[in-house]
Every structure is written in structure tokens, then in C-alpha cells.
Amino acid sequence: MAISGGTTPWLAFRALAGEDVPWDRVHLFQVDERVAPPEDPERNFTHLKEALIDRIAIPASNVHPMPVEEEDLDAGARSYEADLRGIAGTPPVLDLVQLGLGEDGHTASLFPGDAALQVVDTDVAVSGLYRGRRRMTLTFPAIDRARCILWLVTGSGKRAALGRLRAGDRSIPAGRARSDRAFLLADKAAGGVG
Numbered sequence: 001m002a003i004s005g006g007t008t009p010w011l012a013f014r015a016l017a018g019e020d021v022p023w024d025r026v027h028l029f030q031v032d033e034r035v036a037p038p039e040d041p042e043r044n045f046t047h048l049k050e051a052l053i054d055r056i057a058i059p060a061s062n063v064h065p066m067p068v069e070e071e072d073l074d075a076g077a078r079s080y081e082a083d084l085r086g087i088a089g090t091p092p093v094l095d096l097v098q099l100g101l102g103e104d105g106h107t108a109s110l111f112p113g114d115a116a117l118q119v120v121d122t123d124v125a126v127s128g129l130y131r132g133r134r135r136m137t138l139t140f141p142a143i144d145r146a147r148c149i150l151w152l153v154t155g156s157g158k159r160a161a162l163g164r165l166r167a168g169d170r171s172i173p174a175g176r177a178r179s180d181r182a183f184l185l186a187d188k189a190a191g192g193v194g
Helices: 010-017 044-051 073-088 140-144 156-166
Strands: 028-030 032-034 097-099 124-126 135-138 149-153 182-186
Touching (some): 010 044, 028 044, 097 140
Antiparallel strands (some): 032 135, 124 135
């Protein structure tokens, strides 16, 4: 299972923590992460720990945070890809990838105009600067091999991007993710209801 960040999933993850899941058989990988020090409040992993990991009985060896503290980020990305392959095969096939959606149509840390959008020969890449931070991210090949993609989208600011995603608009990064194995959960504000 690969989990994205952003503001969308934290309440859902708290709810998931209360479910009867055989956590000893689950491996948690990150979809993306900001390059920031450990415990930084902008880190997705900081929030993931609080919302889910610290609330469940998952072995520490089954939790795989992205190595964004590495001095050589490209080497960190290669290391993370090796970790993925060690658990999910070659090429890695994740059972579930949870994605969010940005107001600009980005998903994971695949941003409009960023070089990481074009990466097809590796499963983990490092983005350029976006809102003051570089990021490590799964690439479209890794995302698209997943057995299931789950979109969690909240907030009225995402309404336009959600419409474009649902229309299959490949001009936004999110529209490039495969849709035939995808499920979408959106709140009323994002869906334009209410």
C-alpha cells in the first residue's frame, strides 16, 4: 500500500486505524514526501505517523518512509525503489495506491511542468522546487501498475481539478494516472454538491 500526503487523508486514516486490518501483513510505502528534516510539520510522514502508524499494531519493518534526509536525493530515490522491489516485486506492483489531488491538478509530487512528469524509466524520482520544497515521489509507471488507485479529494478549491480528472484531462498531471482501476471518493465541497 502506498499512501499520499496533503490535507485530504488524515481523517480517513484515523478512521482506518480503528478497523480490523491484519497490519502485520501490510507494508506501508509513501507516494511522496517533502524534503525536510524528520518530524517537520510539513512532512507527510509526520502526519501519517500521528493519524495512522502510531494507532495501529504494524511492525516497524513494514513501514517504509521515503529517505528525504539523504544528502544525495537521487541515491535516496534509487534506494527507495530497491526497497519497493524487495517487497512488491520487479517491477513493483502495489496493491493499493492512495492519491490526492491538488488545485493545480497535481497528484503525488508530480506537478505541472516538472521534469518528474516525464520519468518513465524509474519508479521513484525527485522533483524540482514546488512551494519552496523539493520532493521525492513515485512516478506514473509505479502508480499505474497498482492493482487499485484510490483518490481522496476534499475541498471546494479542488472542484475544477476534480472535474478535469473525471473527464480524463491528460493536460493535468492527475489526468495521466490510469483510471480503469481507480475509485474516487470526494466530499460535497469538491464535488460541487450542497
